[in-house]
Amino acid sequence: MSQTPTTLTAERILEATEEVLRRHGPAKATVVDVARALGVSHGSVYRHFRTKAALREAVTKRWLDRTTGVLAAIVAAPDLDPETRVREWLAALFAAKRRKAFDDPELFATYSVLTTETVETVVGEHIAELTGQLTEIVRAGADSGAFTAENPATTALALFRATDRFHDPHYAGEWEQPGVEAEFEAVLDLLMRGLRARG
Structure with a gap:
């Protein structure tokens, strides 16, 4: 059944695109497939995404x-x-990435391909947003005297990079290995010892 133009939203197109990607993978999924899943012409999709x-x-x-x-x-x-x-922020990041990898492995594999295509734009913005969030926490810690961090942004980026193994999709194959949680906690303990203000 065909959708009317007023019911075709960008969000509906994105939902359909995700389903098409899950079924066909990034190499075979086309705009025509998305339009077909929505019951509209591919021109209707292009009106929302050029x-x-x-x-x-x-x-x-x-x-x-x-x-x-x-x-x-x-x-x-x-x-x-x-x-x-x-600690909670880094643990939540690790948990979120693991859920994506293991709850829907087909879609995770698809997005791993898509993120390499958009590394300069979407992925770069994502990393900037994540490190921006972490910077806010580090800055609050430095302001309160809990952390030693002359440059909160540099410190936040160092924390982010030091924990890459627990959130970078390239390491997803290691996230189910026995002992990975203990390794994550050991890394966090080491980082926190370095970050704490000296009394």
Whole structure:
């Protein structure tokens, strides 16, 4: 059944695109497939997303934004001390990436391909948003005297990079190995010892 133009929204197109990607993978999924799934012409899809690349970027951003939304609540939690916020933020990032990898492996594999296509744009913005969130926590810790961090942004980026193994999709194959949680906690303990202000 054909959809009327007023019911075709960007969000509906992105939902359909995600389903098409899950079924066909990034190499075979086309705008025509998305339009067919929605019961509209491919021209209707192009009215919302001018190119196939723009559609792929938008669906990748939507997928990545699910993680940043969860983490924003930890950044804004005033009842947590800075060290607990850093630990919870990094643990939530690790948990979110693991869920994506193991709850829907086909879609995760698809997005792993798409993120390499959009590394300069969507992925770069995602990493900037994540490190921006972490910078806010580090800055709050430095301001309160809990952390030693002359440059919160540099420190946040160092924390992010030091934990790459636990959130970078390239390491997803290691995330189910026995002992990975203990390794993650050991890395966090080491980082926190380095970050704490000297008394």
